[in-house]
Amino acid sequence: MASAHGTGIKPPARRLTWNDPTVRAVVYQVIALGLVAFGVWYLVSNTLHNLETRKIASGFDFLTREAGFAIGESPIYFGPENTYARAILVGILNTLRVAVVGIILATLLGTIIGIARLSKNWLLAKIASLYVEVMRNIPLLLHLFFWYALITEIMPGPRDALNPMPGVFISNRGIKVPSPTDHFAFDLAAGGFLLGLILSVVVAQWAKKRQERTGLTFPLMWSSLGLILGLPLLGWLIGGAPTQLDVPVLRGFNFQGGATLTPEYAALLAGLVIYTAGFIAEVVRSGILAVSHGQWEAASALGFTRGRLLQLIVLPQALRVIIPPMTSQYLNLTKNSSLAIAIGYPDIVSIANTTLNQTGQAIEGILVIMGVYLSISLSISLFMNWYNKHIALVER
Secondary structure: OOOOOOOOOOOOOOOOOOOOHHHHHHHHHHHHHHHHHHHHHHHHHHHHHHHHHOOOOOOOHHHHOEOOOOOOOOOOOOOOOOEHHHHHHHHHHHHHHHHHHHHHHHHHHHHHHHHHHOOOOHHHHHHHHHHHHHHHOOOHHHHHHHHHHHHHHHOOOHHHOEEEEOOEEEEOOEEEEOEEOOOHHHHHHHHHHHHHHHHHHHHHHHHHHHHHHHOOOOOHHHHHHHHHHHHHHHHHHHOOOOOOEEOOEEEOOEEEOOEEEOHHHHHHHHHHHHHHHHHHHHHHHHHHHOOOHHHHHHHHHOOOOHHHHHHHHHHHHHHHHHHHHHHHHHHHHHHHHHHHHHHOOOOHHHHHHHHHHHHOOHHHHHHHHHHHHHHHHHHHHHHHHHHHHHOOOOOO
16 A cells, blocks of 8 residues: 555645644743743832832942942952942852852761771771761751851950961961962962962863873872972072061050951851761762772772772762762852851841841842852853763763
């Protein structure tokens, strides 16, 4: 029997009926989209109407006005004469300072504790388990209060500050340390440090490809340390090797000069790192246990030490299990930093709250906070998804 195509006869046109599941799916999606659009329109129009009725100004024009308040901790200069936009920028930078440093330290501490939980040393494994169970079950807010009280109440005042080494003072006002003066050599050293980090990543990629091709390992740790420490030293020497530092000096009731690690920043960082490390430890432990026991036995039979076995065999395979839940912990740490307002650290939430209280622009202030955390969280997710794809197994 000849087909309709072979005889030139056109097949009957497809009839759109409600019994067709494709038609129903399209209709349901159009209805759902319409309901969402109507809900958004209603909320926006109702909000604008209420603002107009109450004579409340809307928009982001307030960002160009003078802030009129000071911020106790700022990585860039900020005075009362600066604008609200600059104040928001300070809050974003302060949040990033906590998030980036906290993620790095929590990853290191959590990895060490996660590996320690699997140690053959009974005492070490039990101590690591106790850490995980205790720290994860104490609310983060209590962590912050504990560390803040420990620093501000137990530490002595500036006049009786601890002086563990020349130029370093520990008191309830924070930790004061010498800082580099405004000299070109220190700028070269900072540039050398960044260049060393970049070159370390490049060398690590090269060493990995070399090992896959030849089976030979490369002393990556020592080469990375040489780049990260040697290039800043070289920049400092090229700049004239200045030795003068801005050393803190006690004047009146506080120290002047040097760099300060404030109690608020230290307490927030300690709380976030110690709390999150307990969760990361479990992620690392589960990732290591997901690696087949045969991999351990094969590596041991080849004469690998336990350290090299973890470094070259187990952890590279465990990363494929570790990365997705680790991403969630990084996001949690970043969002949990919003609790900084409880101990007075000027993060984006604290500064935005001050701004909206002064200007009355509550909706805009909340939108700024939401936008900042959304941007940071999406950036972390994109990077971790890229890295997860980069280390994924590729079938041949």
